[in-house]
Amino acid sequence: MHNFFTYLVTWRFVNRVKELPLAWNRRRIIEIVAARDLIFALAECGLCGAFNRTTNKRICHLNISPDEVIRSLFYNKNNDSLITVSVYESDRYSSLKCRTTPIEYIRRGQLHDGFPLFETESLKYPGFVEFDDVNGKVLTFSAHDSTYKVFDLKNYNFLYSICDKDIQEIKISPGIMLVIYQKASNHVPLKILSIEDGTTLKTFTQLLHRNRKVDFIEQFNEKLLVKQDKENLQIIDVRNSGLIEVNKTEFMTPSAFIFLYENNLFLTFCNRTVAAWNFRGELVTSFDDHELWHPNCNTNNIYITADQDLIISYCKVSGGGTNDADDEGREGSRMGSINMSNIFTGKCVAKISALDPTLMIAPRRKGDTSRSTIRSSVSDALEDITALFYDEDRNEIYTGNSRGLVHVWSN
Numbered sequence: 001m002h003n004f005f006t007y008l009v010t011w012r013f014v015n016r017v018k019e020l021p022l023a024w025n026r027r028r029i030i031e032i033v034a035a036r037d038l039i040f041a042l043a044e045c046g047l048c049g050a051f052n053r054t055t056n057k058r059i060c061h062l063n064i065s066p067d068e069v070i071r072s073l074f075y076n077k078n079n080d081s082l083i084t085v086s087v088y089e090s091d092r093y094s095s096l097k098c099r100t101t102p103i104e105y106i107r108r109g110q111l112h113d114g115f116p117l118f119e120t121e122s123l124k125y126p127g128f129v130e131f132d133d134v135n136g137k138v139l140t141f142s143a144h145d146s147t148y149k150v151f152d153l154k155n156y157n158f159l160y161s162i163c164d165k166d167i168q169e170i171k172i173s174p175g176i177m178l179v180i181y182q183k184a185s186n187h188v189p190l191k192i193l194s195i196e197d198g199t200t201l202k203t204f205t206q207l208l209h210r211n212r213k214v215d216f217i218e219q220f221n222e223k224l225l226v227k228q229d230k231e232n233l234q235i236i237d238v239r240n241s242g243l244i245e246v247n248k249t250e251f252m253t254p255s256a257f258i259f260l261y262e263n264n265l266f267l268t269f270c271n272r273t274v275a276a277w278n279f280r281g282e283l284v285t286s287f288d289d290h291e292l293w294h295p296n297c298n299t300n301n302i303y304i305t306a307d308q309d310l311i312i313s314y315c316k317v318s319g320g321g322t323n324d325a326d327d328e329g330r331e332g333s334r335m336g337s338i339n340m341s342n343i344f345t346g347k348c349v350a351k352i353s354a355l356d357p358t359l360m361i362a363p364r365r366k367g368d369t370s371r372s373t374i375r376s377s378v379s380d381a382l383e384d385i386t387a388l389f390y391d392e393d394r395n396e397i398y399t400g401n402s403r404g405l406v407h408v409w410s411n
Contacts, residue, residue, distance in 0.1 A: 011041070011049070011051050011058060011405065011406040027043045027044070027045060027047070027403065027404025028043060028044040028386055028401075028402045028403075028404065029041050029042070029043055029044075029386050029387045029400025029401060029402075029404060029405075029406060030042055030043065030044050030300060030386060030387055030400075031072065031073055031300045031387055032300075032387045032388065032389040032398050032399070032400055032406065033073045033074075033075050033082070033389060034053075034075075034389055034391045034394075034398060035075045035080070035082060035103050036080075036103060037052060037053045037054045037107075038050055038051065038052060038053065038059070038103060038106060038107060039051045039052075039053055039389075039398055039406070039408075040062070040073055040075075040082065041387070041398075041400050041406045042070055042072070042073055042387075043404060045069070046063070046068070046069030046070050046071065046086070046087075047061060047063060047070070048061060048062040048063060048070045048073065048084065049061055049062070049406075050062060050106050051406070052107070053394070053396075053408070059106065059107065059109060060106070060109045060111060062082075062084055062101070062106070062111060063086075064099075064111050064112060064114075065088070067088050067089035067090055068086050068087075068088055069086060069087050069088070069089075069093060070084050070085070070086045071085050071086060071087060071096070072084075072085045073085075074131045076100065076131075076153060077133070078136060078153055078154040079100075079102070079154065079155075080102060080103050080104070081100045081101060081102045081103060081114075082100070082101055082103060082106060083098060083099065083100045083117070083131065084098070084099050084101070085097070085098050085129060086098075086099065094124050094125065095122070095123055095124045095127075096123035096124075096127065096128070096129055097116065097123075098116065098117040098118050098129060099114050099115070099116050099117065100114055100115060100117055100156075101113070101114030102114070117156055118138075118140055118151070118156075121140050121142055121149065122142045122143075122144055122145075123140065123141075123142065124143060124144065125143070126141075126143050127140070127141050127142050127143045127144075128140070128141050129141075130172070131153065132153070132172050132195075133153070134172075134174050134261065135172065135174060135175065135195045136152065136153040136154060137150055137151065137152065137153055137159075137172070137195060138150070138151040138152075138153050138156070139170065139172065145163065146163060146164060146165040146167070147161055147162070147163045148161065148162040148163075148167070148170060149161045149162075150162075150195070150198065159196075159197070159198070160197060160198040161198075162179070162193075162198060164181075166181050166182050167179055167180070167181055167182075168180050168181060168182050168183070169217075171217075171218060171219050172195065173219050173220055173221060173259070174221065174261055175194070175195055175196075176192050176193065176194065176195055176201065176219070176221075177192070177193045177194075177195050178190065178191075178192055178217075178218075178219035178224075179191040179192070179193060180217055183208065183214060185210060186207060186208055186209075186210050187205045187206060187207050187208055188205065188206050188208060188214070188217065189203075189205050190203070190204055190205065190206055190217075190224075191203050191204075192219070192238065202238060204238065206224070206226060206236070208226075208228060209228055209231055212228040212229050212230065212231055213228065213229040214226075214227075214228055214229075215227040215228060215229055215253045216253070216257075218257060218259075220259050220261075220266065220279065222237055222238055222239050223235055223236070223237060223238070223279045224236040224237075224238050227251075227253055229253075230248065231248060232245040232246060232247055232248050232251075233245065233246040233248070233251040233281065235279055235280075235281055244279075244280060244281045245281070246281040250283070251268075251277075251281075252270050252271075253270070254268035254269050254270040255269055255270060255295075255296060255297060256268075256269040256297045256298065257269075258299070258304060260276075260304070260308040260343070261308075262307065262308045263308050263309075263343075264278065264279065265277065265278055265284060265308075265343070266279075267304075267311070267343070269292070269297040271295070272291050272292040272293075272294075272295055272316075273286075273287070273290075273291065273292070274287050274290055274292065274311065274313070274341075275287070276343055276344075276346075284344075285343060285344060285345065285346040286346055287311075287341050287346040287348075288341075288346050288347055288348060289315070289318050289339060289341070289348040289351075290311070290313060290315055290339050290341045290346075290348060291315055291316045292313055292314070292315055292316075293313075293314045293315055293316055293336040293385070294314070300386075300387050300388070301313070301314055301385070301386065301387055301388050302314075302388065303388055303389060303390040304343075305390070305392060306392060308343065309342065309343055309344065310340055310341065310342060310343060310349070311340070311341050311343055312338065312339070312340045312341075312388065312390050312397065313338070313339055313341075313388070314336050314337075314338055314339075314385040314388055314399070315336055315337050315338070315339040316336055316337075317335070317336060317337050317353060317355060318337075335354055335379050335382040335383045336382060336383075336385065337351055337352060337353035337354075337355075337382065338351065338352040338353075338382070338385070338388070338397060338399065338409070339351050352382070352397070352409055353382070354378045354379045354382050381399070381401075381405075381407045383401065384401050384402040384403070385399045385400070385401050386400055386401055386402055387399065387400040388400075394410070395410070395411050396408055396409060396410045396411075397409040397410075
């Protein structure tokens with residue numbers, strides 16, 4: 001197993017102007033995105049900072065008005081820009097507003113040279129916007145008229161709309177969309193559409209057990225995954241109606257999925273464990289030394305590499321861990337570790353841990369190279385990590401924690 005020895009840069013979130021609401025004191029980092037030499041860190045309060053990795057200095061905050069609360073970030077590789085999704089106090093934080101700013105403008109601090117997106121769309125809750133990097137599309141939903149619209153991610157041109165009040169959900173896969181309609185007594189109507197132009201490729205119904213809650217319906221290419229409460233997992237081939245069942249004792253309903261399109265596998269996250277499955281219903285990988293720190297996994301605190309061969313997560317330390325009272329990294333809990341594991345073998349191939357005696361770190365105070373200072377710094381940086389991102393070009397890991405600190409870990 002290879003270890004990262006680390007070079008640490010620490011950035012601290014600070015309120016930028018006195019007019020910021022008191023709620024902006026909550027600086028827990030919830031999302032980190034990197035683009036070229038820039039790192040963007042979003043805090044729970046909605047404040048987003050841009051940092052330059054070359055100079056290791058903060059460039060600016062991305063909030064262009066004091067009442068803007070940024071909810072999420074998306075780096076658009078198609079045009080080298082950052083999209084922010086925000087709400088504003090002026091409309092009681094009720095509507096999502098999107099804005100795109102070229103990375104070069106952010107680097108120069110020219111935030112006002114960005115421009116708003118999807119201004120014609122009403123994105124009041126439960127409306128939403130979803131960015132699909134795989135297909136190069138944007139999906140919006142306006143709840144007031146039950147209309148879904150698809151836009152081109154390259155130039156934000158409108159492509160087509162789908163208006164139907166009976167649609168319960170739309171799931172996006174490479175090349176297609178699965179439209180799930182309202183459940184009937186013993187079946188659910190489904191439709192598969194082309195992601196490019198919205199044309200219908202297939203219409204069918206999926207039989208369900210009566211009086212059983214639907215845990216999930218997911219689409220992956222020609223495979224449909226259906227799971228109901230206390231029932232087996234069903235994997236249906238929509239081309240020929242072929243069916244594979246996985247016993248409910250072997251496949252527990254996960255809290256999250258990640259489909260690995262390059263490798264025809266999918267990851268499940270359940271009770272802090274990760275597992276890889278194929279579409280024959282076989283468990284492919286159980287992971288060693290990869291017990292997740294946070295019970296509710298989301299894509300902001302794990303990272304899958306572009307080749308989909310490695311997973312990087314914030315984990316409990318082997319043989320250490322926490323008690324239930326400390327599960328969310330609250331005061332007094334022990335620090336975790338950053339683990340990198342091979343998705344095909346389940347083996348841990350690299351780890352950042354304060355328990356590693358070979359781990360070295362750049363001291364925070366000039367001239368202070370004592371081992372106690374070094375070890376204390378590592379321990380502090382590995383406590384209560386709430387966001388994680390891996391920059392594959394630089395081979396660096398960026399983490400943020402509940403205290404509003406962003407750390408850089410480098411080979």
